[in-house]
Amino acid sequence: MGREGMRAGDSDRQRVADQLKSALDEGRLDLNEYDERVQRAYGARTYADLDGLLDDLPGTVPPRQSQMQPHIPAQHPAAVPVGKAERGHSGRHTFQSALTAFLICTLIWAVTSFTSGHAQYFWPAWVLIPVIITGVGAFTERGRRGR
Template identity: 75%
Template sequence: MRAGDSDRQRVADQLKAALDEGRLDLNEYDERVQRAYAARTYGDFDGLLDDLPGAVPVQHAQMQPHTPPPAPRQPMPVKPEQHHGRHTFGSALTAFLVCTLIWAITSFTSGHAYYFWPAWVLIPVVITAVGALTDRNRRIR
């Protein structure tokens, strides 16, 4: 089958890219470009691109072309008026209650009351409760 001008130009462009990447020296590039522009049929292109990466047609390549992974989905933005600190307060309160339960079980099974260390976990609960109340007061006004 006869080759057209666009086919010759495509091969010449691929050879130019190979020259720019340092895969061909100037003499080899010049020789191959002359052969590409003198090509009359597709068979005349044989050997011009065979030893260059990315220039072999996909159906003849042993490696598959790279397909980028799909873009990650962006989370929905939370509007400030939708988030009231309830989740943070609930998490802190749950942690305090679990720690208090552990303290109670260990104190009960040992027969005497240990130091009430869950009080340290109560500090974030108080801070988030105060933050939630002040936020609520701002929204009411």
């Protein structure tokens, strides 16, 4: 299968749309032609569908003449090996962030309860759930590290 038959990705379609927008801003395309080409670009399934949308515009590289770059999949954070020092710090940092959010929400609740003259429903308790979860995770991680 040649390049023309290969599926175009979102980034390929967006790159062509960006180049068309530049051509519109420069006055090289009128609004109707820009709209028609952008619709074709976003509707493109293959590189062949993108061909011809930029051919008559100066300073653009048509998709079929551009160099293909291999896709490098992002690694999931759990798959990346982490040193022992970083593991504990990450769990502590997450716990501290969640605890800070809980304390800020509790402060907001206290101010609104005080200004209204009576205690409001303690909604920060819902924010406490992630604090407990991250605290347990940080605690168990510290226990594993100690072994």
